Amino acid sequence: MSDMDSMRTKMEQEPIDEAREIAAAIRELQARAKRAxxxxxxxxxxxxxxxxxxxxxGGEK
Structure with a gap:
């Protein structure tokens, strides 16, 4: 894999990782809202x- 391919793969992965972090944070807030x-x-x-x-x-861009 070339450096350019590696960079492209990393750039494609970053939004997915960010979405996973956001989903986890939302789930935590959801649990707090339920308890409240x-x-x-x-x-x-x-x-x-x-x-x-x-x-x-990868469903929403």
């Missing part, structure tokens, strides 16, 4: 978490 009894907020965070997980799989 904020059902609507927890639901909205669940939807956001699903979107971030889809992006981590």
């Amino acid at each position: 009894g904020l059902a609507m907020t927890a639901y909205m965070l669940e939807m956001a978490g699903l979107t971030a997980e889809e992006a981590a799989r």
Whole structure:
């Protein structure tokens, strides 16, 4: 693999890694919202978490 290919692969991986981190942070906030009894907020965070997980799989750009 050339240096250019390696750089391209790294650049393609960075957004996926970022999306995984965002999804994990959202899931943590969702759990906190559930514990606080904020059902609507927890639901909205669940939807956001699903979107971030889809992006981590490469589904959203």
